[in-house]
Amino acid sequence: xxxxxxxxxxxxxxxxxxxxxxxxxxxxxxxxxxxxxxxxxxxxxxxxxxxxxxxxxxxxxxxxxxxxxxxxxxxxxxxxxxxxxxxxxxxxxxxxxxxxxxxxxxxxxxxxxxxxxxxxxxxxxxxxxxxx
Amino acid sequence: xxxxxxxxxxxxxxxxxxxxxxxxxxxxxxxxxxxxxxxxxxxxxxxxxxxxxxxxxxxxxxxxxxxxxxxxxxxxxxxxxxxxxxxxxxxxxxxxxxxxxxxxxxxxxxxxxxxxxxxxxxxxxxxxxxxx
DNA sequence: TCGCATTGTAACTGGTATTGTTACAATAAA
DNA sequence: TTTATTGTAACAATACCAGTTACAATGCGA
Numbered sequence: 001x002x003x004x005x006x007x008x009x010x011x012x013x014x015x016x017x018x019x020x021x022x023x024x025x026x027x028x029x030x031x032x033x034x035x036x037x038x039x040x041x042x043x044x045x046x047x048x049x050x051x052x053x054x055x056x057x058x059x060x061x062x063x064x065x066x067x068x069x070x071x072x073x074x075x076x077x078x079x080x081x082x083x084x085x086x087x088x089x090x091x092x093x094x095x096x097x098x099x100x101x102x103x104x105x106x107x108x109x110x111x112x113x114x115x116x117x118x119x120x121x122x123x124x125x126x127x128x129x130x131x132x
Numbered sequence: 133x134x135x136x137x138x139x140x141x142x143x144x145x146x147x148x149x150x151x152x153x154x155x156x157x158x159x160x161x162x163x164x165x166x167x168x169x170x171x172x173x174x175x176x177x178x179x180x181x182x183x184x185x186x187x188x189x190x191x192x193x194x195x196x197x198x199x200x201x202x203x204x205x206x207x208x209x210x211x212x213x214x215x216x217x218x219x220x221x222x223x224x225x226x227x228x229x230x231x232x233x234x235x236x237x238x239x240x241x242x243x244x245x246x247x248x249x250x251x252x253x254x255x256x257x258x259x260x261x262x263x264x
Numbered sequence: 265t266c267g268c269a270t271t272g273t274a275a276c277t278g279g280t281a282t283t284g285t286t287a288c289a290a291t292a293a294a
Numbered sequence: 295t296t297t298a299t300t301g302t303a304a305c306a307a308t309a310c311c312a313g314t315t316a317c318a319a320t321g322c323g324a
Binding site for chain 1: 269270271272273
Binding site: 001002005006009023024025026027065079083085086087090091092093095096098099100103106107108110111113114115118123124126127128 | 134141156159223230239243256258
């Protein structure tokens with residue numbers, strides 16, 4: 001989100017290098033580049049190797065936090081994970097995973113709906129000035 | 133949840149040892165005991181050292197998945213965590229965390245509401261038989 | 265075409281977390 | 295007092311993440 005917000009407040013047509021972004025986040029440029037790779041794979045940004053660097057492929061208002069979450073956060077698209085090998089000889093061990101599945105999916109969906117309702121543009125609008 | 137479901141389907145008055153529970157989960161008894169320690173601290177179970185082992189302190193219908201989640205899953209009660217030291221000299225770095233705070237809290241709350249709506253008793257009722 | 269800023273990625277380190285294991289003192293029921 | 299059981303320490307193995315260094319590949323601009 002930090003990276004995308006920086007790109008959102010950059011004038012259209014201007015690019016940002018991983019070096020400059022790393023300065024704002026206060027980390028190493030390679031960390032930024034690894035994240036840019038994920039955002040690029042998700043189609044959110046375009047990265048130009050030679051001059052300039054990175055720009056958004058969509059308007060900030062058209063990128064939801066769910067897009068970002070899916071691009072960088074989720075492992076295998078599942079928020080909750082389970083112990084992989086319960087004992088199949090036990091009635092509970094054999095069926096516990098299926099019994100939890102629906103509830104956990106509903107919980108994850110509720111989370112994602114909230115993320116889908118907010119855009120990078122909205123977050124960017126909340127930055128820059130001191131709060132209160 | 134596996135541990136609590138086992139306790140929920142155990143006849144009232146009977147206790148379960150960490151050994152038996154480990155058999156169903158297919159893991160080591162010490163792993164179970166570590167989890168029992170968290171559940172005990174949260175007031176969900178009572179553990180008797182000498183004979184028997186563990187039993188529920190509340191009816192399975194009175195234990196929500198949110199109770200369980202809070203007992204074992206959450207680090208510092210926050211689902212999302214942030215990079216700790218953005219650059220305070222950058223307008224975005226200085227304010228990005230506050231700009232995200234509300235949205236992420238709302239998303240976490242939506243998740244927790246879904247977990248609060250389901251009880252251990254309901255999950256236990258879904259185990260034991262084959263689905264479909 | 266050449267130079268050069270920049271990316272993409274590999275390799276490595278250090279830190280932290282998790283699972284599983286062994287071992288054993290503490291506990292308390294019978 | 296005996297005995298089954300817990301609570302916990304210690305340790306190994308594994309995995310993951312942030313950060314760092316290094317360097318080949320890319321492709322823009324002169």
